[in-house]
Ligand code: DHB
């Protein structure tokens with residue numbers, strides 16, 4: 436892989452707002468959206484959601500000024516391409532909790548808006564694509580993929596993607612090489628894998644779009660703790676989408692997306708950490 440872009444070149448061009456706008460385009464391109472949701476289910480869910488909004492209006496005596504501020508803001512969420520960001524920050528963690536509630540294996544976490552399928556295949560001893568002068572603390576992340584009985588799963592797929600040391604994702608912030616800090620790792624005969632990368636930085640929700648405007652207007656903070664994103668899968672097993680965090684890192688206890696679970700916090704020592712994934716049967 437030849438990657439000639441240096442981090443110094445790309446950093447100056449990266450703006451937060453572009454990440455959000457790209458997320459809408461990628462969602463429309465990459466995600467298969469179910470065309471079949473029954474009329475009964477649509478009616479039930481839409482009625483309850485709308486009724487919940489009615490309750491809020493009544494309980495808080497919402498004014499026309501506030502109603503129009505909401506309208507203006509919702510219009511802006513679309514204009515800024517920030518629906519994927521908004522939904523993944525404020526709703527997805529509950530969806531994940533509901534959908535994965537009966538799993539026995541590795542805990543899941545939200546996918547977020549920045550997954551891209553078909554990242555380069557890197558074998559079982561992998562170095563993620565990175566720039567010549569990629570900033571950040573080197574990290575060797577290794578482990579094993581197992582079934583519920585403790586047997587290693589050979590040829591399991593470990594898809595990994597994460598932000599750089601400035602908190603930006605390739606293909607969403609401009610000027611970063613296409614597959615930077617993204618890869619598809621395949622486990623060896625024992626289910627083992629080794630991934631050489633850097634530790635990502637905490638991620639800030641873009642401050643210059645609609646989501647940032649809400650955060651500022653409400654006086655919240657805009658941060659997620661540093662995290663690795665993963666999708667682990669193998670034939671005959673359920674795919675798990677999850678994230679791993681770093682013990683003691685900023686915002687681990689105060690994630691705006693509420694996606695941290697204690698089982699998903701790593702404690703690297705001397706730049707290395709081991710974490711094993713356990714897959715539920717399909
Ligand atoms: C968002 C970004 C992330 O990197 C993530 O993991 C979850 C959500 C967001 O901006 O919505």
Ligand code: FE
Nearest residue numbers: 547549638664
């Ligand atoms: Fe993320």
